[in-house]
Amino acid sequence: MDAIILQILNGLDKGSAYALIALGLTLIFGTLGVVNFAHGALFMIGAFCAVTLNRILTLSHQVLDESRKDFLGNPLKVDVPYVTEWFGDQAGAAIIDWAVPLAILFSIPVMILIGVIMERGLIKHFYRRPHADQILVTFGLAIVLQEIIKYFYGANPIPTPAPDVFRGSFDFGVLLGFDPNVIIYPYWRLVYFAFAALIIGGVFAFLQFTTFGMVVRAGMADRETVGLLGINIDRRFTIMFGLAAAVAGLAGVMYAPINSPNYHMGMDFLVLSFVVVVVGGMGSLPGAVLAGFVLGILESFASMNEIKSILPGIDQIIIYLVAIIILLTRPRGLMGRKGVMED
Amino acid sequence: MSKSTLTRRGVLRSGAVAGAGVALPTIFTSSPASAFTNEPTGDTVTLGFNVPQTGPYADEGADELRAFELAVEHLNGGGDGGMLQTFSSKVLDGTGILGKKVTYVTGDTQTKSDAARATAKSMIEKDGAVMISGGSSSGVAVAVQGLCQEAGVIFMAGLTHSNDTTGKDKKANGFRHFFNAYMSAAALAPVLSKLYGNDRRAYHLTADYTWGWTQQESIAAATEAPGWQTVENVLTPLAQTDFSSYIAPVLNSGADVLVLNHYGGNMVNSLTNAVQFGLREKQVNGKNFEIVVPLYSELMAKGAGKNIAGIVGSQNWDWKLENEKGAKYAGTNAFVKSFGEKFGFPPSQAAQTCYAQTLLYADAVTRAGSFNPCAVGEALQDFAFDGLGNGPTTYRASDHQCFKDVLVVRGAENPEDEYHLVEIIEVTPVEQVTYDAEHPMFAGGNLGSCNAGV
Numbered sequence: 001m002d003a004i005i006l007q008i009l010n011g012l013d014k015g016s017a018y019a020l021i022a023l024g025l026t027l028i029f030g031t032l033g034v035v036n037f038a039h040g041a042l043f044m045i046g047a048f049c050a051v052t053l054n055r056i057l058t059l060s061h062q063v064l065d066e067s068r069k070d071f072l073g074n075p076l077k078v079d080v081p082y083v084t085e086w087f088g089d090q091a092g093a094a095i096i097d098w099a100v101p102l103a104i105l106f107s108i109p110v111m112i113l114i115g116v117i118m119e120r121g122l123i124k125h126f127y128r129r130p131h132a133d134q135i136l137v138t139f140g141l142a143i144v145l146q147e148i149i150k151y152f153y154g155a156n157p158i159p160t161p162a163p164d165v166f167r168g169s170f171d172f173g174v175l176l177g178f179d180p181n182v183i184i185y186p187y188w189r190l191v192y193f194a195f196a197a198l199i200i201g202g203v204f205a206f207l208q209f210t211t212f213g214m215v216v217r218a219g220m221a222d223r224e225t226v227g228l229l230g231i232n233i234d235r236r237f238t239i240m241f242g243l244a245a246a247v248a249g250l251a252g253v254m255y256a257p258i259n260s261p262n263y264h265m266g267m268d269f270l271v272l273s274f275v276v277v278v279v280g281g282m283g284s285l286p287g288a289v290l291a292g293f294v295l296g297i298l299e300s301f302a303s304m305n306e307i308k309s310i311l312p313g314i315d316q317i318i319i320y321l322v323a324i325i326i327l328l329t330r331p332r333g334l335m336g337r338k339g340v341m342e343d
Numbered sequence: 344m345s346k347s348t349l350t351r352r353g354v355l356r357s358g359a360v361a362g363a364g365v366a367l368p369t370i371f372t373s374s375p376a377s378a379f380t381n382e383p384t385g386d387t388v389t390l391g392f393n394v395p396q397t398g399p400y401a402d403e404g405a406d407e408l409r410a411f412e413l414a415v416e417h418l419n420g421g422g423d424g425g426m427l428q429t430f431s432s433k434v435l436d437g438t439g440i441l442g443k444k445v446t447y448v449t450g451d452t453q454t455k456s457d458a459a460r461a462t463a464k465s466m467i468e469k470d471g472a473v474m475i476s477g478g479s480s481s482g483v484a485v486a487v488q489g490l491c492q493e494a495g496v497i498f499m500a501g502l503t504h505s506n507d508t509t510g511k512d513k514k515a516n517g518f519r520h521f522f523n524a525y526m527s528a529a530a531l532a533p534v535l536s537k538l539y540g541n542d543r544r545a546y547h548l549t550a551d552y553t554w555g556w557t558q559q560e561s562i563a564a565a566t567e568a569p570g571w572q573t574v575e576n577v578l579t580p581l582a583q584t585d586f587s588s589y590i591a592p593v594l595n596s597g598a599d600v601l602v603l604n605h606y607g608g609n610m611v612n613s614l615t616n617a618v619q620f621g622l623r624e625k626q627v628n629g630k631n632f633e634i635v636v637p638l639y640s641e642l643m644a645k646g647a648g649k650n651i652a653g654i655v656g657s658q659n660w661d662w663k664l665e666n667e668k669g670a671k672y673a674g675t676n677a678f679v680k681s682f683g684e685k686f687g688f689p690p691s692q693a694a695q696t697c698y699a700q701t702l703l704y705a706d707a708v709t710r711a712g713s714f715n716p717c718a719v720g721e722a723l724q725d726f727a728f729d730g731l732g733n734g735p736t737t738y739r740a741s742d743h744q745c746f747k748d749v750l751v752v753r754g755a756e757n758p759e760d761e762y763h764l765v766e767i768i769e770v771t772p773v774e775q776v777t778y779d780a781e782h783p784m785f786a787g788g789n790l791g792s793c794n795a796g797v
Contacts, residue, residue, distance in 0.1 A: 006595075071683060154405075157611055159646060168624065169620055181625055183594075184621045186621070189587075259584055259612055259615070265584070303589060304588075305575060
């Protein structure tokens with residue numbers, strides 16, 4: 001039982017990332033009808049927003065410490081971050097320590113701007129083109145974005161730790177009456193899950209309860225009619241693209257402490273997220289979220305030794321296997337019939 | 344009485360035929376066609392440096408390239424000469440190799456065997472490389488070594504730690520300076536016993552390719568000898584980035600040690616995940632839970648950040664070696680000075696092994712007086728040398744493996760700066776890590792005979 005609870009928990013953070021990326025993908029597909037293969041790159045750029053803010057906050061000048069030697073035997077040059085000089089040692093260290101949560105604020109405008117530029121600068125020219133063209137151009141864009149990040153940040157993973165208070169793990173099992181140390185779960189992964197739930201809830205509330213969201217939903221259902229009512233639906237859809245980019249970016253920012261950001265991380269998630277979207281039902285926001293969590297948890301279960309000893313390699317194919325079964329039995333995916341797109 | 348029939352034309356004709364007859368053997372032996380693959384004919388010689396510039400081992404690849412660049416500079420007489428000054432062999436004089444200026448081409452292996460073979464093939468066929476070096480993944484090294492054997496060029500392996508490279512996949516044209524999984528295990532096991540006792544239950548996570556398999560086999564055998572039990576061995580894909588689903592079952596396995604047979608980016612991620620799950624703070628079977636990373640590097644320590652503190656592993660070399668362990672490891676400081684002044688930070692073990700391999704190749708060519716791979720191979724076999732940072736070292740003829748001391752290191756708890764991330768806790772003498780060439784972990788291969796190509 002404890003192993004099952006642990007794998008469910010373990011699947012939640014991966015499922016959260018899948019759900020957030022799939023949510024953004026579905027928003028873009030639902031509003032603009034574009035299959036955006038550059039969406040994983042937006043997730044990656046979000047993670048690099050955290051890296052960038054960390055680097056900004058740790059910007060330093062060097063002070064010569066004559067009493068210590070560097071690796072060549074010369075007097076040691078000690079890095080002194082400007083932040084600690086301006087705010088004092090303790091406050092400065094705390095600001096640096098909280099770089100990832102602070103990067104949430106930093107990344108929102110950056111990601112919206114990137115999303116809007118991407119949509120206005122490139123993607124709008126492909127609205128009336130076949131999906132194959134859209135896939136090619138957005139895939140190409142993803143590679144360009146990847147290479148830009150690689151050029152500036154290198155090919156190696158960059159450690160981007162969570163604040164010290166969230167390091168370590170939480171004895172979840174004790175809450176459920178298990179022995180101590182049986183079900184342990186890292187604090188930051190719980191934070192990630194809670195954050196994902198908040199963002200998902202926020203997006204749904206925004207679409208459901210605001211006038212802007214109502215118009216967007218109407219536009220998703222019938223773009224032409226909304227346009228005939230004198231509403232500039234194109235501008236709203238551009239804003240939605242920016243919001244979808246921000247959702248992917250936020251997913252990336254918060255994922256940075258879980259696995260050190262690297263330029264390829266978007267591609268690692270992209271294909272799986274598309275499978276999630278298809279399983280959930282193209283255009284269905286609840287479907288994308290549900291499928292994200294279900295597949296994340298299933299993937300986690302599939303990596304259990306007991307299951308792998310019966311079905312070797314199942315952890316590598318489980319998501320695709322489930323996708324095949326669901327699409328054979330429900331060609332429109334789990335919630336494709338009553339998705340937001342089709343209300 | 345004989346009558347002379349000599350005429351002017353007859354003399355000329357006979358002279359031409361006789362001249363051709365005398366010259367015939369020379370025509371065959373001095374044919375302009377190459378006697379071996381990519382025989383250098385101009386005033387330059389090209390070396391091929393094939394390293395991972397992307398993928399989980401990209402960190403190591405970048406440092407290897409820096410070292411190759413430095414080695415070429417020193418061979419051509421540039422810079423301060425680095426380890427040319429300390430190398431026990433004195434035939435290299437900074438005028439290139441056999442008077443030819445050294446040039447080089449580079450390739451990205453992407454940490455994939457097929458990509459690495461393609462780049463190596465291009466270096467040999469298009470760029471005319473007479474020697475290929477580099478690595479960082481044993482799967483890649485084994486594949487490229489096989490290609491070099493077929494093509495008739497020398498492969499001076501860079502970072503490759505699988506037993507198979509000089510075991511079942513050994514080749515006459517391939518030479519490895521780096522240590523291997525068996526040596527790591529032989530050096531580590533006694534230290535692990537001393538630190539953590541003999542009554543331990545170990546859970547292994549293992550990279551699913553040649554290096555991981557032989558690393559796991561070696562460390563399991565070496566730790567089981569004094570009494571450890573191996574609870575489980577789980578194979579993980581090389582492309583894996585999130586290891587949390589592999590770490591979670593460790594908690595309930597009854598194991599009190601986690602052995603991460605991972606390297607590069609894989610190790611950074613798996614160790615980070617293990618620490619996130621609180622394994623370092625856990626107590627199992629009445630003992631503190633421990634994590635072991637059998638193959639270590641400062642680059643990985645940097646990537647893993649604070650998570651590396653207290654973690655024990657092995658290294659081929661360390662930039663602090665000469666300062667901490669004495670003049671036996673001469674060459675270390677000379678190399679650190681050259682590298683540090685050029686690039687601004689100390690070299691990794693991957694850089695040192697690649698630099699040493701380039702010098703060793705150049706030295707062997709010079710001693711042999713030829714770029715012919717068979718002559719070079721002969722010059723390297725059973726070659727004993729010193730002054731390249733590892734102490735007295737020998738290239739064993741029977742498997743082309745270098746034998747030298749092995750370091751056992753531990754992640755620093757409170758590093759004084761970003762360069763002192765690991766502490767050398769023991770230097771295991773070469774005698775303790777030397778094995779018989781017929782050892783079962785290295786059985787099944789055949790060195791074969793050298794191939795000079797064309």
